[in-house]
Amino acid sequence: MTMMNNNFLFSAENLSVDFTTEEGIIRAVDDISFSLESGKTLGIVGESGSGKSVAMRSLMSLHPQNAIVGKQTKLLLKRKSGDTTDIAQLKTKDRDLYNIRGGEISMVFQEPTASFSPIYTIGKQISQAISLHEDVDKIEARKRVVAMLDRVGITEPETRFDQYVFDLSGGMRQRAMIATALVTRPSILIADEPTTSLDVTIQAQVLKLMKDLQKEFGMGIIFISHDLGVISQVSDEICVMYLGRIVEQGTTKDVISNPQHPYTKALLAALPRLDNVNATLEPIKGDIPSPLERPSGCVFHTRCKFADQNLCVSTIPDFEKVGEKHTSACHLHSNSEKMS
Amino acid sequence: MNDKTLIQIQNLSVHFPIKRGVFSKTVRLKAVDNISFNIMRGETLGLVGESGSGKTTIGRALLNALNETQGGIIYKTGNEEIDISTLKGKALRKFRRRMQLIFQDPYTSLSPRMTVRDIIAEPIEASGTSQGVEDTNQKVRDIAARCRLNVEHLRRFPHAFSGGQRQRISIARSLVTNPEFVVCDESVAALDVSIQADVLNLLKNLQNELQLTYLFISHDLSVVAHVSDRVAVLYLGKIVELCSTRELFEKPMHPYTRALFAAIPQIDVEKEPQAIKGEIPSPLNIPSGCRFHTRCPFAEEKCRSEEPEWRILNEGHYIACHFAEKTENLALE
Numbered sequence: 001m002t003m004m005n006n007n008f009l010f011s012a013e014n015l016s017v018d019f020t021t022e023e024g025i026i027r028a029v030d031d032i033s034f035s036l037e038s039g040k041t042l043g044i045v046g047e048s049g050s051g052k053s054v055a056m057r058s059l060m061s062l063h064p065q066n067a068i069v070g071k072q073t074k075l076l077l078k079r080k081s082g083d084t085t086d087i088a089q090l091k092t093k094d095r096d097l098y099n100i101r102g103g104e105i106s107m108v109f110q111e112p113t114a115s116f117s118p119i120y121t122i123g124k125q126i127s128q129a130i131s132l133h134e135d136v137d138k139i140e141a142r143k144r145v146v147a148m149l150d151r152v153g154i155t156e157p158e159t160r161f162d163q164y165v166f167d168l169s170g171g172m173r174q175r176a177m178i179a180t181a182l183v184t185r186p187s188i189l190i191a192d193e194p195t196t197s198l199d200v201t202i203q204a205q206v207l208k209l210m211k212d213l214q215k216e217f218g219m220g221i222i223f224i225s226h227d228l229g230v231i232s233q234v235s236d237e238i239c240v241m242y243l244g245r246i247v248e249q250g251t252t253k254d255v256i257s258n259p260q261h262p263y264t265k266a267l268l269a270a271l272p273r274l275d276n277v278n279a280t281l282e283p284i285k286g287d288i289p290s291p292l293e294r295p296s297g298c299v300f301h302t303r304c305k306f307a308d309q310n311l312c313v314s315t316i317p318d319f320e321k322v323g324e325k326h327t328s329a330c331h332l333h334s335n336s337e338k339m340s
Numbered sequence: 341m342n343d344k345t346l347i348q349i350q351n352l353s354v355h356f357p358i359k360r361g362v363f364s365k366t367v368r369l370k371a372v373d374n375i376s377f378n379i380m381r382g383e384t385l386g387l388v389g390e391s392g393s394g395k396t397t398i399g400r401a402l403l404n405a406l407n408e409t410q411g412g413i414i415y416k417t418g419n420e421e422i423d424i425s426t427l428k429g430k431a432l433r434k435f436r437r438r439m440q441l442i443f444q445d446p447y448t449s450l451s452p453r454m455t456v457r458d459i460i461a462e463p464i465e466a467s468g469t470s471q472g473v474e475d476t477n478q479k480v481r482d483i484a485a486r487c488r489l490n491v492e493h494l495r496r497f498p499h500a501f502s503g504g505q506r507q508r509i510s511i512a513r514s515l516v517t518n519p520e521f522v523v524c525d526e527s528v529a530a531l532d533v534s535i536q537a538d539v540l541n542l543l544k545n546l547q548n549e550l551q552l553t554y555l556f557i558s559h560d561l562s563v564v565a566h567v568s569d570r571v572a573v574l575y576l577g578k579i580v581e582l583c584s585t586r587e588l589f590e591k592p593m594h595p596y597t598r599a600l601f602a603a604i605p606q607i608d609v610e611k612e613p614q615a616i617k618g619e620i621p622s623p624l625n626i627p628s629g630c631r632f633h634t635r636c637p638f639a640e641e642k643c644r645s646e647e648p649e650w651r652i653l654n655e656g657h658y659i660a661c662h663f664a665e666k667t668e669n670l671a672l673e
Contacts, residue, residue, distance in 0.1 A: 047532035048503075170391075171619050199390035199559070201635075204603035204615035226532065229562075229605040233613060256607055270537035272562040274606055277589055281566065283538030287502040303534075 009187055009220045010059070010077050011035035016070030017054050017063065026291045028054040030244040030299075031070070038187065039214065041221040043235030043252070045228055047267075049288055051244040052224045056190050059222075060101050061087060080104060080187060103133040106181035110193040112173035116165040122149075123161030126180045133184050148179045153209060171202035175209065182213060189214075192224045207234060228271055232256045237325070240264050243289065243299040249319075250326030260328040263300045298331065306332055346521060346553050347379040347402065350412040354397050357408075358624065369623050371397040373577040374411070376650070377658075379521070384547065384554040386568030386585065388561055388600075390620050393574040395557045399523040402555065403439050404432060415439075417520070437467040437517035444526035446506030450498040450513075457494040460484060460513045467517055479516055486546060487512040504535035508542065515546065523555045528563060540567055561604055565589055570656075573597045576623060576631045579650070583657035593653060593664040595636045595672070602672055614672060630662065638667040 017029040029051040036042050046052045057063060059075060075087040077100065090097045109115045116125060126148070127141040136144075142161065149157035152175040165173060174194060181189055191210070195203040207230070214221055225231050231238060231252075238255040240248040240263065248261040259265045269282040286303045289295055295302045301312040311331050319327040354372040372394045379385050387395045401409045404424045415422045417438070427435055440463070443449040450459055460480045464470050484494060487508040498506055507527065514522060524543065528536040544567065546552060558564050564571055565585055572582040573596065581594040592598045602614035618635040621627055630648050633639040640663070648660045 047534060169619050199620065200561075200603045201390065201599060201616055202619060204605070204613040207605065207613060208615050227605070228533070229607055232607050233605040267533060268607070270534050271607070272537075272540070272560075272566040274562045274565060274589065274601070274604060275608060277562075277565040277585065279566075281537035281540055283536075283541060284534035287504055287535065288532065 007037040007039070008078055009036045009038045010075075012055075012058070013074040013076070014070065014072040015055060015058055015075065016073060017051070017058060018068045018070070019064075020066045020068065023292055027294060028067075028244055028291065029058070031072075032239075032241075032244075032246045034239055034246065034249065036188065036220040036222060038220050039218045040236045041214065041223055041234050043231040043238045044222065044224045044241060045226065045231045045238060046241035047226060047288060049243065049291060050241040052241050053192055055241070055244075056192065056222055056224055059087060059188070059190060060105050060107065061090065061092065061097055062101075062107075077104065078187070099133065102129055102181075102186070103184050104186050105188040105190065106184065106186040107190045107192065108174075108177050108181050108194045110196050112170070112177040112197075113165060115177055116173065118165055121162050121164055122168070122176050126176070126183055129180050129183050145179070145183060148183045149176065152176070152179045152182075152213070153205075154179070170198055171205065174198060174202075174206055178206075178209065178213070182217065182219075185217060186219060188220050188222065190222045190224070193226070194223075195230060196225070196227070203230070210234070228256075228267065240267070243291070243294060245299055245329070247300065247330070248326075248328040250323060250328075254323050254326040258323070258326075260322045260326070260333060261300075261330050262304045262306055262332070264328075266303075266305070298329075308332065344380045344382075345378045345416055346381040348412070348414040348416070349378070349402070350376050350414070352376070352398070352401060352409065352411040352413065354394070354401050354406060354408050354410070367624060370577050370626060371623060372401065373626075375577075375579050377572060377579060377582060379553060379555065380570075381520075382547075382551055382553055383569040384556050384567050386564035386571040387555060387557045387574060388559065388564050388571060389574030390559065390600075392576070392620055392623055394577040394623075395559075395574055396525055397577075398574075399441070399525050399555060399557050402521075403436075403441060403523060405441075415521075433467060437463065437469060438519050439521040440514040440517065440519040440523070442511055442514045442522060442524045442527045445530045446498075446503060446510045447530070449510055450506060452498055454497070455494065456484075456489070456496055456498065456501075456509055459498070459509060460494070460516050463513060463517045469517065480512075483512045483516045486515075486549065487542065502535075503531055504538055507531060507535075507539050511539075511542065511546070515550065515552075518550070520551070521553045521555070523557065525557045526559070527556075529558065529560065536563070543567065561600065573600065576620065576626060578631060578660065579658075580632065580661065581657075581659050583653075587657060591668075593657070593668055594659055594661050595638055595664075595667060596632045598672060599635070599637075616672065630660075637672055638663060638670065 013033045015032050019026045044052045073088045077085050126145045130141045146157045154160050154175050195206050223234050235252050238252050239246045242263050248264045266284045284303050297314050298312045298317050301307040317329045317331045319329050322328050351374050353374050355368040355370050357366045358369045359366045389395045400406050409425050412423050413425045461476050464476050470476050528539050556567050568585045571585050571588050572579045575596050581597045599616040605613045616635050627634050629645050630643040633643040642662050648662045650660050653659045
């Protein structure tokens, strides 16, 4: 259970998401729990198919029609009014959900080009975000959008307001996307691979911008990425996901410097690093299993170097406390000499 | 040109004609602008740069896959020296099997209608060097085994394979004609970290077994650092720095190379990425003088007016910067 302190913003408890497909039911997210505090960044890292995007989209109920959210799932959001709402209980067309989406929780996507409409001006699209949630006139909205564009580092914001998405460069588009997300002053920002399509020098600019804006506005950020380097730079805490489950969770320092789960360890050993260019890379054996053939027991056992053919294959490991704020789900922690 | 040189690139330029609108004049997009370098036999030369820097264009130009190429691309094989930019028709097709390309995305580069055997065999047939079905099959089985694909795999279609396996099929296809030079264009960019390491190791092993020379193109500096013997850093169609991997990563000299390194988010929690100002300019509107001067923290008047020459800094270390020695100890910000 999450501690309900003053900074509490959001907590997910026992979140599961299934998809019904022609081939059968796919479990995309499997019983995960996490929480977010205001002013903090939670990093979600995982490879493709780990369920990181699906899980975080649950916060805004942004699922396709064939998705089923588990019955046990609780998604508790502390509202701007001070109340707490369980998003999992809201109906798809609930008025409240519309208030939350974009108003209290906003999202920045990977592809800014695909996220803006090419037939409306940037300014009009950002203004829309305001007018959906607040009762403001056009002039006031324009003023606020221009101020926001200026804040995210877009030069000549007055001119940019009337331009279209194709007039902007990749970095500028992502800045505009961030402006759209933050113009309503949400308390939570979900950033789904926001810098993956950007060049490194532009990525560094955007990451810095997000950090500065967080300091200024105090929102909590959920940062989804496959890139451990990026995640370790932006996050206060990290959740490592594999095949729909969180396998390890803790402060950034704990997880990166003192990883406990074999998957986290293997991922770090497979990563080419600039501070040690001569190291041999150790690939993780095998491939990520198809979601239709989820392994029994510990989901990682098919690729784990240390897997025990009885215990790991049959039983799902519980979370174990391995540090003050550091947990890991593996049967073999106590057997540490086996894992070195 | 010394003995170890496999390819000598002399004053290579690729200018694409661009026409905007019906009545407007044709302008030239300088994707690659007058560059010269050598590729040594058996080495991996890394080519890094941001989008629009011309890395893919260079790769294609070296394979003579572009029509807009100017300058010399001289392959040295045995005692022969062949300028492949002059090859045409049949001669070119015959030469093609010596140089191959491994693509980025194994989901789009393999035909879904062909079996893996046919995919791998196609280059042999296309180059006209097939000596009967049995011989082709033998070659396919041989290279497939080296890429860890078994006979059973050869009968299937690509959809049955995962990303890593597909990339291994794609590698087998490129190597089946026994090439000596291979361009790897972002060959691991579409793969997950755990799979990427496997493919990188495979590429390295194959290089040793088959004496391959790679041009390894990537936007990811840490990947390039791991596979390359030497690295060339590109910016807006020009190489700004070229030297051994070790030297480049220990002591980058060009301000752009330094900025690029500083911007990479590393796992080291203490070291924050540093951002330089501005964005990469449009290749249709290349800045005067040194093309990096609009973003360079050390730019002076000379940089705006005079293009820096491609010079030797010390043995094997080339650079294009007026003030590299003067600025090497200055902080970027």
